[in-house]
Amino acid sequence: MIAVAISIAAALTALLAVTIRDAREEGVRRACEMNLKQIGLAIGEYHVVHDRFPLAAAPSTALAPGERLSWQFAITPSLFCYHCYGMEDYRHDRLSASWRDAPQRDLAAAAIATLLCPDAPYRPSRGALLALSRPDPSRTSPVPATYIGIAGLGKDAPSLKKGDPRCGIFGYDRVTTSGDIADGASATMMVAETSTLAAPWTSGGEATVRGLDPSRVPYLGAGRQFGGNHPGKTQVLFADGSVRTIRDAIDPKVFEALSTIAGGEVLPGGWER
Template sequence: MTSLLLAVLTTAPIPPAPGQEAPDAPRASAVAPFVGEETFAVLHVDLSSLDIDGLARRLLAGFMTPREVDEATGGLSSWVESLREAGARSFFLVVDPADLPGLPIAVVPMTEGADAEAIGRILCGGGEGADAAFPVSWPTCATFRGAVFAGTDAALGRLRGREPVARPGFDAAFAAPGDAPVRLLIAPSDDQRRVVEEMLPALPGPLEGTPVSALSRGMRWAALSLEDQPRPTLRLAIQAADEPAARQLEDLARDGLGWVKAETGGDASMAEFARDLDRIEIRVEGNRLELVADLEQAAALVGAPLRRAREAAKRAQCVNNIKQLGLAMHNYHERHKSFPPAYSTDAEGRPLLSWRVHLLAFLEEQTLFDEFHLDEPWDSPHNAALISRMPDVFRCPSANLAEDGLTTYLVPRGESTIFPGAERVTLKEITDGTSNTVFVIDAGPDLAVPWTRPADWEAGEGDEPDLGGLFGNHPGGTNAGFADGSVRFLREEIDPGTWRKLLTIAGGEAFGPDDY
C-alpha cells in the first residue's frame, strides 16, 4: 500500500471484541488493544482539553517572538482543530521498537459522532492539500478494534496478527498524572531492561559508577505530564520497585541536577537557568518519586540554553546576510566602476530609490529589479506595491519588527563616508583601507526603514556620532560589514570617536581591532 492511501476505512466504529471495554471507557483501555509486549512508551493527548496556542505562548515566549510562536504552532494548531472537528477526542502515539526509526503508530479511539473516514484523511493525508496543511502523514490508515489506526503496512499486519496483551505498567502510569492534557508514559519490557543493562553497565557522566540497573530495575514506569490546572505544571512521576529504589532514584535526580547547575554556574548568562534548577520540587512518598516544576519555570529551563543557541544561529545568519551585501557591493563596483550611491535621484536631484534596490541584480533578484520603475520614487503607487516583497537578505533574523518590508541593514550616510548621498565612491578613494571602513550596519529596530526608501543611518560630521538606536538586535553589540568584505561584531561600549574613525574613508586615523 503506498503513501496517502486509506485502507479498510469505515465510517462507523467496529464493536469491541468480547471482554474488551467500550471505546468510550478509560483512556488506558482505549489504547490497550494497540499495546504489545515490547511497546516502550505511549504519548496521550487529550484533544478535548488541549489549548495548544496557550501552552505554546507560555512555553516559547521566553525565546520566540509572538510572530515566531504563531508560525511554529500554526500547522499543528490547525491539525489538532481538524481532528476535533472530525469528532476525535483523544490521540495516542504508541512507541514500539518494531516501528523505529520510522514514525510510531497513531491511534484515535472512536467516540460517538466521530467520523472515521475524515480522521483517516487527516492522519494519512488523503485529502487535497492535506500534506501542506498537516505536519505529519502516515502511509496507511485503517479502522479496527474501535479506533482509527495510522502507521505502516507492516505495523498494521503485526497488530492484526496478534491478540492484545496486558501491560499493567501502562495502566498504572495512566492513572498517575490525572487529567493532564498531555502525558508521556514509559514502561520498558523485561527484554528492553536487559538489553540496556548489557549495552550500558554503568551510568555515564556525572553519575559514573552507578549501575544502570538503578534505573532499569529500580524504575517500574514513569509518567511525564503537562498539566494546566490548577497551575501550569510539568510533573514527572516515577514508580520505583520499592522505597529504597525510590530513594536511590531521588539521589540520582539530585546529583544530575546538581551537575547541570555546576556546569552552568560559571556562565553569567545562565544564572537564571541555574536558579530555576533549585526551584524543581523533588519528593519521595513510599515507592513513588515525583519531580514537579512550574510550567513557566520549565520553559525557562529550556529557554535559557535555547535562547543562546537561537541567538547564535540568528547572529550567524545576520553575518551571512551582510557578507552577501558586501559581495554584491563589490560586484556592483566591478561593473559600474564605483559603489552604488546611497540613493538614486531624478533630474531635479530628488531622492528616488535606495541602494538596496540597485543591488538587486547582484543578489540574484534581477526579476524583482526589473519590476521597479526607476524613474519614480520609492513610495509611488507602483513601487510601493513592491515593498512587501523584500528579499530575505535584507532581513536580520534577530530584528523584532512589527511590519513586513522593513530592514535594519543601513549604510552610514555623511560627506566623509562611502555613501555621502547621490554621489558615488570608488575603491581608490578609500585611503584609510577597506578593512578600516564600515560598509553596512545592522541598526536597532527603532531605526528600521522600508527597504526601498532612500533612508539610512545619518552619521553626521561631528567627532562623536550619535549612536542612539544603533544597537538592539543582538545582545552586547551589533554586526557591521566592512569594505574589505569582512563582518565584525562591534560592542555597545565602543568609543564614539572610534566609530567616527571606522566611518570615514580618508581620515588618516590610526587604530587597531582592540579599539572596537
C-alpha cells in the same frame, strides 16, 4: 533526598534553558552575518559593473533623497532573479522614479530575507524568510530597512561633498570608488544593522543610509542609531567584504574613525576586542 533531586533537576533545567537561548542567539547572529556578506558581495558586483559604489539615493534633480530609490534597490539584481519571481516590471531603467510610484511602490512591501536581520523588531512572513515575498497589491505596509549604509561622520554626512574628511562610503550625490578609501578597506565600515526602523528599504533617505550623529552617543544598542538586534553586539559589514561583530560598548571615537573613508584617524591597537 527528594528535595536534593528536585534541586538538581531545577538547576539542570535552568542550565539547559540558558544553553538553548545562547544557541539560538548564536544562530541568529550567524544568519545576520551571512546576510551582510551577501550584501557585501552584491555591492562589490555593483562596483565591478559601474566602477563605483551605489549612491545612497538614485540620481534625481526633482526628488528629495527620501523620495528616491535606495542603494538597496540598486543592488537587488545581484540578490535575486526578477524573472524567477515574475517581477519583470521592476527594471532598473526606472531608477529616476520615486519609490512611491508604481510598480516600485508594491516592491516596498516585499520582504527580501537577505535585507532583513532575522532578529530585528520587524517580523516578515515565514515564507519571506526563505527567499522573497512577492509584492501583494492588497498589502500596503512597506517593509522597513534593517541594514543601513554608513555615510560618514555627522548627521549631514550623506550630503557632504567629495573630499570632506567626514565622508563615508555612501552619499546622496557623491560618487565613491574603492580607490577613495584611503583609510583602508578593512578599517572602513560600509553597512551596519539597526533595530531603529524607519521608512521602507526602497527609500533612499535616512531609512537606508545614515551619518553618525555625535549628539546621540553611544551609537550602538537598542534604541540607538545602529545595533540593538543582538544583546551587547552589532554586526557590521566592512569595505573589504568582511563582517565583524562589534561590541556595543566600543569607544565612540573609534566607531567614528571607522565611519570615514579618508579621515586619517589612527585606530588604537586591539580596538576589535
